[in-house]
Amino acid sequence: MIKNLIFDWGNVLIDVSVERFAKSCKAFGIQFADDEVGSAHKAGFFLEYEKGNLSDCEFRNEIRARASVILSDEEIDSVWNGMLGRIPVEKLQLLYMLKDTYNLYLLSNTNSIHWNTFSKKSFDYRGLNADDFFKGIYLSYKLHTAKPDSAIFHKAVEDAGIDVRETLFIDDSFANCMTARSLGMSVLHYKPGDNLESCILKELEQKEVI
Secondary structure, three states: OOOEEEEOOEOOOEOEOHHHHHHHHHHOOOOOOOOOEOOOOEOHHHHHHHOOOOOHHHHHHHHHHHOOOOOOHHHHHHHHHOOEOOOOHHHHHHHHHHOOOOEEEEEEOOOHHHHHHHHHHHOOEOOEOHHHHOOEEEEHHHHOOOOOOHHHHHHHHHHHOOOHHHEEEEEOOHHHHHHHHHOOOEEEEOOOOOOHHHHHHHHHHHOOOO
């Protein structure tokens, strides 16, 4: 019986556009390799930043060093934050509906600039915020490890005190889902653009829990 739902943030809940970020970078002559920033995973100093191994200042300086023009901290943050959009209201309604029946958790590869900029306003619904929706919020930059490494899953599960056999993990990354499955969780490999509510309810019905 599924009692716990673990959500990814980017591309499952909040809209992500790597293309918009790349376009902004091009306008400022900021160069990075194709494999450094993807829709689900990052590499290089981007990954180190999401693991909390670089400070905000160090991250901005890395971006600044790759730009062809002089950029202020505010301009860099604007470019970086341009990657994220909003959480559609129907997904907030879904969380609101689920939170009284299931234990909801958030497990995200993210960084302090993104989280501190978007966490409050993106979860603003019926006077609620992120802490009202989730019993636990686990972020890579705070845990100093990132999906698909099993370490971040172990840390989240141990802190939450949940049984992996009673847990459904929802993520847009196949690699992340495979790690969760290897640990004993049920998984939903969500494809951005699909109806999240329908996907989750279908998965739960298959587990004979609703």
